[in-house]
Amino acid sequence: MPLPPRADGARVLADLNALRAIGGYRTGVHKPTFSAPHVQSLHWLAARLPDAQLAAAIDGIGNVLGTSAKAGPKLLAGSHLESQNHAGWLDGPLGVIYALEAARVLNPDPGVSGAVEVAAWCDEEGHFGSFLGSRSFVGALSEAEIDAARDRNDGRSMREALESVGLGGKSRIVAERGRHIGYFEAHIEQGDTLESEALKIGIVTSIVGIWQYRITFTGAQNHAGTTRMAIRKDAGLALAKFAVAIDERFPKLCGPRTVWTTGRITLDPGAPSIIPGAAEMLFQIRDVDPAVINQLEAELHAMADAVTAQGGCAVTVECIRTGAPALMEGGFQDAIEAASRSFAGGKSLRMPSGAGHDAQVLATIMPAAMLFVPSIGGISHHWTENTADADIVTGAEVFVETCRRLLSA
Amino acid sequence: MPLPPRADGARVLADLNALRAIGGYRTGVHKPTFSAPHVQSLHWLAARLPDAQLAAAIDGIGNVLGTSAKAGPKLLAGSHLESQNHAGWLDGPLGVIYALEAARVLNPDPGVSGAVEVAAWCDEEGHFGSFLGSRSFVGALSEAEIDAARDRNDGRSMREALESVGLGGKSRIVAERGRHIGYFEAHIEQGDTLESEALKIGIVTSIVGIWQYRITFTGAQNHAGTTRMAIRKDAGLALAKFAVAIDERFPKLCGPRTVWTTGRITLDPGAPSIIPGAAEMLFQIRDVDPAVINQLEAELHAMADAVTAQGGCAVTVECIRTGAPALMEGGFQDAIEAASRSFAGGKSLRMPSGAGHDAQVLATIMPAAMLFVPSIGGISHHWTENTADADIVTGAEVFVETCRRLLSA
Numbered sequence: 001m002p003l004p005p006r007a008d009g010a011r012v013l014a015d016l017n018a019l020r021a022i023g024g025y026r027t028g029v030h031k032p033t034f035s036a037p038h039v040q041s042l043h044w045l046a047a048r049l050p051d052a053q054l055a056a057a058i059d060g061i062g063n064v065l066g067t068s069a070k071a072g073p074k075l076l077a078g079s080h081l082e083s084q085n086h087a088g089w090l091d092g093p094l095g096v097i098y099a100l101e102a103a104r105v106l107n108p109d110p111g112v113s114g115a116v117e118v119a120a121w122c123d124e125e126g127h128f129g130s131f132l133g134s135r136s137f138v139g140a141l142s143e144a145e146i147d148a149a150r151d152r153n154d155g156r157s158m159r160e161a162l163e164s165v166g167l168g169g170k171s172r173i174v175a176e177r178g179r180h181i182g183y184f185e186a187h188i189e190q191g192d193t194l195e196s197e198a199l200k201i202g203i204v205t206s207i208v209g210i211w212q213y214r215i216t217f218t219g220a221q222n223h224a225g226t227t228r229m230a231i232r233k234d235a236g237l238a239l240a241k242f243a244v245a246i247d248e249r250f251p252k253l254c255g256p257r258t259v260w261t262t263g264r265i266t267l268d269p270g271a272p273s274i275i276p277g278a279a280e281m282l283f284q285i286r287d288v289d290p291a292v293i294n295q296l297e298a299e300l301h302a303m304a305d306a307v308t309a310q311g312g313c314a315v316t317v318e319c320i321r322t323g324a325p326a327l328m329e330g331g332f333q334d335a336i337e338a339a340s341r342s343f344a345g346g347k348s349l350r351m352p353s354g355a356g357h358d359a360q361v362l363a364t365i366m367p368a369a370m371l372f373v374p375s376i377g378g379i380s381h382h383w384t385e386n387t388a389d390a391d392i393v394t395g396a397e398v399f400v401e402t403c404r405r406l407l408s409a
Numbered sequence: 410m411p412l413p414p415r416a417d418g419a420r421v422l423a424d425l426n427a428l429r430a431i432g433g434y435r436t437g438v439h440k441p442t443f444s445a446p447h448v449q450s451l452h453w454l455a456a457r458l459p460d461a462q463l464a465a466a467i468d469g470i471g472n473v474l475g476t477s478a479k480a481g482p483k484l485l486a487g488s489h490l491e492s493q494n495h496a497g498w499l500d501g502p503l504g505v506i507y508a509l510e511a512a513r514v515l516n517p518d519p520g521v522s523g524a525v526e527v528a529a530w531c532d533e534e535g536h537f538g539s540f541l542g543s544r545s546f547v548g549a550l551s552e553a554e555i556d557a558a559r560d561r562n563d564g565r566s567m568r569e570a571l572e573s574v575g576l577g578g579k580s581r582i583v584a585e586r587g588r589h590i591g592y593f594e595a596h597i598e599q600g601d602t603l604e605s606e607a608l609k610i611g612i613v614t615s616i617v618g619i620w621q622y623r624i625t626f627t628g629a630q631n632h633a634g635t636t637r638m639a640i641r642k643d644a645g646l647a648l649a650k651f652a653v654a655i656d657e658r659f660p661k662l663c664g665p666r667t668v669w670t671t672g673r674i675t676l677d678p679g680a681p682s683i684i685p686g687a688a689e690m691l692f693q694i695r696d697v698d699p700a701v702i703n704q705l706e707a708e709l710h711a712m713a714d715a716v717t718a719q720g721g722c723a724v725t726v727e728c729i730r731t732g733a734p735a736l737m738e739g740g741f742q743d744a745i746e747a748a749s750r751s752f753a754g755g756k757s758l759r760m761p762s763g764a765g766h767d768a769q770v771l772a773t774i775m776p777a778a779m780l781f782v783p784s785i786g787g788i789s790h791h792w793t794e795n796t797a798d799a800d801i802v803t804g805a806e807v808f809v810e811t812c813r814r815l816l817s818a
């Protein structure tokens with residue numbers, strides 16, 4: 001029996017470094033959606049797809065898609081090419097290059113039935129919205145939502161951005177139902193579980209849901225010198241107390257992997273000599289279990305009502321984003337595990353994903369799976385994010401082998 | 410004996426409303442330093458100074474000065490014409506119009522020896538710096554500091570702003586030492602002490618010092634979905650805990666009128682899906698007693714060291730502004746009290762000022778005094794700030810009478 005086709009680790013590392021060189025920032029990259037380096041990266045990928053016997057297209061939302069004319073089953077694989085601001089080099093490109101490598105290895109191989117098709121989904125990092133690229137592909141993005149989308153950094157409209165990079169007016173490619181046996185995405189773990197247990201491959205069981213809240217505090221704006229402490233209604237202080245109270249209460253109510261974060265705080269008017277009359281926090285909860293979320297959300301409302309009832313500052317809790325958790329396909333998980341036994345010494349772990357990924361969107365129309373490689377120190381969304389070269393190569397080998405098994409099943 | 414000259418209450422109210430109409434915002438005004446409505450207000454005042462037999466000048470820092478050629482003692486009086494953003498109509502203009510009214514009533518009167526000279530100090534509200542106008546007048550502002558000054562709202566340089574309003578390259582007027590018997594400024598109380606005790610006139614005994622701190626928290630920026638709660642170093646949460654701890658500890662260490670405020674909070678990077686790696690709060694303490702400040706500042710450092718020693722987030726406390734309290738002249742206070750007996754039924758109270766005022770700067774080179782009128786609900790630095798018309802008129806009468814007494818002493 002011939003050896004199975006295998007990933008070319010050096011080629012994978014070279015491609016990832018070539019993408020890092022486009023829009024590099026220190027050891028990471030700065031590639032916001034539709035920035036010049038992001039667009040250059042899209043074209044870089046499109047130019048390489050023919051090496052994998054794929055016809056390349058960049059569509060009207062900025063998705064790159066490589067389509068195969070080969071007979072047999074098709075597996076869709078990919079990730080994204082834009083980055084968070086001043087962030088890491090692997091968050092996104094890793095999954096795209098693994099997909100490209102799988103297509104390069106498997107598609108020309110006559111011994112492999114069918115082909116891997118490659119995708120780079122636009123704006124997974126949410127500069128303009130929430131999973132705009134993959135939602136467009138699954139048919140869950142309206143023209144009106146694109147009309148309304150704006151760059152969170154500079155307020156530029158998405159239509160203007162699409163126009164400026166030559167994609168204005170181009171049609172969007174929507175999934176052909178039944179074409180693909182499923183979707184497969186690799187990603188860095190973005191946490192420290194694999195590293196701390198000396199494991200090489202994470203087999204994602206589910207992607208957590210994200211619930212986001214705007215919590216607003218209304219007090220009384222006043223002069224920071226002349227207003228006695230006793231009569232103040234300081235919205236900023238009310239916010240600080242609320243954040244500390246969350247930190248005390250949530251551990252008693254949450255699940256084993258629940259996480260929650262206050263990512264942004266704004267005091268109004270935000271001047272050193274003015275007691276804040278209003279304050280706002282953006283608060284997020286992630287969990288795989290909606291029942292846990294319900295319990296925590298009820299606690300937030302109860303806490304807010306209790307503060308308001310005291311007669312100082314008024315607190316309101318508004319849910320501004322909900323996301324149901326997405327289950328990954330069991331058979332695909334088994335294929336990753338088998339591939340890990342062949343190429344990673346079986347050092348794999350089934351685990352949920354705490355981060356959101358395009359796979360959760362693709363999972364709404366086809367079976368989906370994800371593979372994680374270790375993140376050094378668990379660092380993510382920062383330019384120091386990294387994975388050991390050897391782990392990147394191991395991940396590529398497991399990824400290619402998993403694709404081969406899925407196409408052969 | 411003829412009746413003493415008396416303020417024209419209707420004229421005072423008309424002038425204050427005329428200034429409110431320039432740059433009006435709801436019932437208040439929006440007149441940042443060197444905005445069009447601010448500059449228009451400066452010229453409005455300059456045009457009215459001749460009515461008080463004063464020669465008008467607008468100097469190279471934006472101060473308006475009215476100078477008298479009358480023989481005898483000179484009393485300097487005034488306040489400021491710019492406002493905080495979207496703030497009240499009386500904070501500043503009240504003291505300027507009282508000074509104008511005193512000059513109009515007393516300067517032409519042959520029975521009054523000497524004259525009131527009128528000043529509007531530029532940028533008391535600190536859009537570009539700290540008391541730039543009055544510090545220029547007392548000779549405590551360098552050219553280098555003007556070179557470095559920038560608008561806190563839009564970053565525009567002060568030089569550029571001066572140039573744009575026609576003051577670029579103009580010389581600055583510095584106080585002629587010995588010319589004035591002292592400085593007198595009226596202002597709204599900006600607190601609720603007078604109102605709550607049904608009093609009409611506050612006689613300021615001292616102006617509190619302001620100490621300001623930048624407190625920074627350094628944690629570890631990471632992904633809000635993939636980083637377990639147990640290993641997080643959340644700089645924003647550390648900040649919230651610190652603010653709450655201040656609120657618990659300071660009341661045990663402070664003086665009877667100490668106030669403290671966290672006016673601004675910044676989380677870095679400030680995105681909903683990223684655990685803040687750094688956070689900063691601008692924190693201010695005001696008191697008339699430096700010994701109290703020393704004790705509170707020592708507590709801040711001890712708290713910061715204790716948090717840092719725990720090994721989570723590192724906290725540093727940096728003092729970025731210190732201001733010694735300024736004592737008001739005792740004889741001037743007596744004159745205000747006597748005037749209050751004549752025109753306010755003796756309903757006066759000696760009290761410190763919790764807010765900073767140009768009077769504290771003028772006090773470094775001459776005797777200085779301040780008079781307060783009541784603020785409705787103690788509201789300040791907000792467009793709803795207000796004082797009853799009758800109280801404005803009473804204040805004007807006490808102000809003019811105090812000026813008369815000081816010039817006659």
